[in-house]
Amino acid sequence: MTRSAAEALLAGNRTTLAAYEAKHFGWSVDAGVATITLNRPERKNPLTFESYAELRDLFRQLAYATDVKVVVMHGAGDNFCSGGDVHDIIAPLIDLPMPELLLFTRMTGDLVKAMRHCPQPIIAAVDGVCAGAGAILAMASDMRLGTARSKLAFLFTRVGLAGCDMGACSILPRIIGQGRAAELLYTGRSASGEEGYAWGFYNRLCAPEALLDEASKLAADLAAGPTFAHGVTKKMLHQEWSMSIDEAIESEAQAQAICMTTRDFERAYRAFAAKSRPVFEGD
Known part of the structure; x- marks a missing residue:
């Protein structure tokens, strides 16, 4: 292969995402900082089958993006994310056979893999409810800013499931320690913003009205780096x-x-x- 052919092949793998039109969440890019907005505030920003899949695909594309250097993820309104939508996800899952259930759980796990493998640092700006799969999105991010009113809860045991969802038993103990992770994953209880900060889940706490600005400022500082x-x-x-x-x-x-x-x-x-x-x- 000639050098020009190799350059053409590599150029074909590169992409820009500033003009990407997200269907199931908000998306914008400014000066190398991409912002993902989970925007169903009337339901505390739950995830659907479609938003899971689109987020997974977008984070995979970020591995080849030339115009995105840092990602900020936050929720519209006063909450981050309440997890999987009870009506749109949990209700249909009850009637699915095992092979289809495994397809779903592997798909949600692939979202975390895509987040961990994209080269851009991901900053989660967490206010209010951060539960279930929402807690996983925050956990899978590289840094987390919270507020005093943040409520972190890995709710899986509350719906009859194990706490080992989407990598939680591997990643969470590395962030907050084995005993604290075990408590949250066994009980499903909410951890306050102060607890999350003291345990190292949040890098810092911000005033709710300043949270997104603080996350964006941190992202801009990283985007200006190497x-x-x-x-x-x-x-x-x-x-x-x-x-x-x-x-x-x-x-x-x-x-x-x-x-x-x-x-x-x-x-x-x-x-x-x-x-x-x-x-x-x-x-």
Whole structure:
């Protein structure tokens, strides 16, 4: 394959998502920051079969997006997300046979996989109710900002299901610890914003009226950074869960050496030498 043919092939895999028209949630892109708005406020922003699938597909596309550097996810109104819609999802599931049920649970798990594997950092801005699958969306994000009135609840046991949904038994203990995760997953009780912050689920608490602005400001700061390197950081944070210390150190050595070949690394040095602030471009 010639170089021009290779470049054409790679160019065909790249995409821009600023003009993407979401059907089941709000979507916008501004200066490299994408905002996802779960926008069914009259029902506390529950998920449907369609929104699950569209979110999964969108996060998969983000792996190839050239115009999105950070993602902010929040809910319209005073709540983040109440989980799977009781009428649109739970009621139909009761009548489905096992093969179709497994298709559904694998599809919801694929959403979390897509969130963890897209290179962009994801910031969840969590106000009010954050329950069930909504709690999973927040958990699967890279950072979480909350409010004092945030109510975090993994409700699966309340509907006769196990707490091991969409990676919760793997990811949640790594965020808040095994005992605290076990309590939430066994009991299904709500954790307050103060509890979530004290346990490390939330990076910080904000006033409700300032929450989205704070999340957007954090996202803009990240978008102005070395975004290729941010993608490597996200990859290693995820990948090193299953590594020994020696394997992790070697993997990080290789990852850092790769980052040292980027133009952003050179820009940072030249800016330091000139006593100026580097302007990163993500390459």
